[in-house]
Amino acid sequence: MSLLARFTHVANNYGKATALGANPFKVRMEKVISPTEAIVNGRQTTLAGTHNYLGLTFDADCIEAAIAALRQEGTGTTGSRVANGSYSHHRGLEDELAEFFGRRHAMVFSTGYQANLGMLSALVGPDDHLVIDADCHASIYDGCKLAGAKVTRFRHNDPADLEKRLRRLAAEGGNKLIVIEGIYSMLGDEAPLREIVEVKKKYGAYLLVDEAHSVGVLGERGRGLAEAAGCEADVDFVVGTFSKSFGSVGGFCVSDMEGFDLLRVASRPYTFTASLPPSVMASVRAALKALQERPELRRKLHDNAALLYGELSRSGFTLGPVVNPIVAVRLEDPETAIRFWNGLLERGVYVNLALPPATPNGWSMLRVSVSAAHSAKQLMHIAAVFRDVAYDLGILEMPVRAAAF
Amino acid sequence: MNGSIAVAEAGYDEVLRDVMTFLNDQTKRRYEITESTNMARDLNLDSLAVMDVLLALEDKFDVSIPINHLAEIQTVSDLARTIIDIKKG
Numbered sequence: 001m002s003l004l005a006r007f008t009h010v011a012n013n014y015g016k017a018t019a020l021g022a023n024p025f026k027v028r029m030e031k032v033i034s035p036t037e038a039i040v041n042g043r044q045t046t047l048a049g050t051h052n053y054l055g056l057t058f059d060a061d062c063i064e065a066a067i068a069a070l071r072q073e074g075t076g077t078t079g080s081r082v083a084n085g086s087y088s089h090h091r092g093l094e095d096e097l098a099e100f101f102g103r104r105h106a107m108v109f110s111t112g113y114q115a116n117l118g119m120l121s122a123l124v125g126p127d128d129h130l131v132i133d134a135d136c137h138a139s140i141y142d143g144c145k146l147a148g149a150k151v152t153r154f155r156h157n158d159p160a161d162l163e164k165r166l167r168r169l170a171a172e173g174g175n176k177l178i179v180i181e182g183i184y185s186m187l188g189d190e191a192p193l194r195e196i197v198e199v200k201k202k203y204g205a206y207l208l209v210d211e212a213h214s215v216g217v218l219g220e221r222g223r224g225l226a227e228a229a230g231c232e233a234d235v236d237f238v239v240g241t242f243s244k245s246f247g248s249v250g251g252f253c254v255s256d257m258e259g260f261d262l263l264r265v266a267s268r269p270y271t272f273t274a275s276l277p278p279s280v281m282a283s284v285r286a287a288l289k290a291l292q293e294r295p296e297l298r299r300k301l302h303d304n305a306a307l308l309y310g311e312l313s314r315s316g317f318t319l320g321p322v323v324n325p326i327v328a329v330r331l332e333d334p335e336t337a338i339r340f341w342n343g344l345l346e347r348g349v350y351v352n353l354a355l356p357p358a359t360p361n362g363w364s365m366l367r368v369s370v371s372a373a374h375s376a377k378q379l380m381h382i383a384a385v386f387r388d389v390a391y392d393l394g395i396l397e398m399p400v401r402a403a404a405f
Numbered sequence: 406m407n408g409s410i411a412v413a414e415a416g417y418d419e420v421l422r423d424v425m426t427f428l429n430d431q432t433k434r435r436y437e438i439t440e441s442t443n444m445a446r447d448l449n450l451d452s453l454a455v456m457d458v459l460l461a462l463e464d465k466f467d468v469s470i471p472i473n474h475l476a477e478i479q480t481v482s483d484l485a486r487t488i489i490d491i492k493k494g
């Protein structure tokens with residue numbers, strides 16, 4: 001049997017997805033113009049699927065900081081911090097993150113994916129239990145595998161279900177670590193954090209929240225869902241990424257846990273990989289500054305999300321349950337979603353295609369991610385193009401008044 | 406083979422019947438489900454759907470079935486045996 005034969009079903013789905021038009025997994029951004037525009041297939045395209053929440057990828061301060069670091073410290077660290085040492089930006093970024101989150105400790109990883117792998121694999125071992133929200137991101141599932149702990153899922157955003165599962169585990173030894181996300185990337189919904197904290201306390205468990213999509217987005221100061229829900233003290237670990245609100249790449253974890261620094265030698269995904277290049281950290285530090293000094297970015301982001309959500313909702317689309325920068329549009333089946341996605345791209349609007357099994361409840365969806373950098377005009381255009389495609393595909397009825405013109 | 410030992414054990418038939426009833430409901434009786442039915446291949450359940458089956462069976466049997474067991478669970482019979490093993494503790 002060929003090595004790749006076990007992916008036959010993947011190949012079949014892939015074939016179906018690509019047979020209906022452009023290949024959704026191989027979109028080429030021929031030229032990136034701004035946080036919200038690129039040339040795709042020779043066409044000027046509005047970007048609405050890039051999780052560039054604060055639109056900082058072209059921020060002048062971030063770019064200048066990166067260039068200065070490149071000049072001063074070179075293109076890369078050529079190894080891990082354990083082997084090649086920490087640069088001033090490593091400690092500088094960690095100190096600033098700890099201060100921003102009001103935590104004693106911060107640790108930076110090379111990606112958000114590795115932050116989850118690094119934390120989960122180091123925090124628990126084979127005698128412990130990970131209790132994770134069923135809709136958690138792939139990096140959390142992979143972190144669970146690396147941890148080797150026993151993994152129990154609970155129904156998405158259901159504290160009563162979490163409690164039921166912790167009760168079943170109560171007689172078993174070992175630590176219990178609950179893992180959830182702030183804003184979930186598929187539907188844009190938020191974890192019921194206060195209720196989950198209650199359950200956590202009752203059963204003496206620990207809690208890790210992946211705030212990949214909520215740092216810079218939620219909370220008075222942009223610290224994420226834990227801040228917005230007023231329960232930061234009860235969240236033992238906050239994990240996040242620099243690849244969304246910070247407009248760069250990398251991941252982190254902050255915590256008040258005693259002995260946290262031990263993880264620098266105990267966490268293999270931290271120890272055995274090259275550390276972030278100075279230029280990346282410099283741009284992230286500038287982004288962290290922007291995030292704190294320019295709260296108007298966050299306000300604009302939420303106004304933008306409300307605008308697009310309202311437009312699409314009034315047009316008759318089925319959307320995720322809450323207004324957030326991820327606007328999930330639910331469609332009938334994978335084929336409709338693929339056709340819709342192609343229709344949008346052909347008209348110059350780029351969003352994310354989300355198909356089962358990566359989606360909750362086997363839903364087929366288009367995910368639009370709103371940025372503070374979108375203008376109202378761009379968002380109205382995105383909504384208009386969504387309607388056009390929906391009329392074309394017969395998903396929405398053309399309003400009588402509009403049809404008469 | 407440990408399979409035959411497990412089959413001989415009291416409770417296997419009941420658990421198997423419950424698992425099959427459950428899977429029949431889940432798949433809206435579109436398939437002929439037997440002991441040797443492979444869930445991924447024969448029932449077209451993707452990895453997430455199989456995990457969701459575990460989630461529901463945990464409630465049905467009031468046990469905790471860590472998803473670490475997934476690698477060993479391919480057939481309906483594997484699933485029933487895993488539940489019995491866990492219930493025995």
Ligand SMILES: Cc1ncc(COP(=O)(O)O)c(C=O)c1O
Nearest residue numbers: 111112113137139185212241243
């Ligand atoms: C919830 C969640 N966690 C972690 C990650 C991984 O982050 P990164 O892109 O930095 O690897 C992502 C997205 O990519 C995510 O959505």
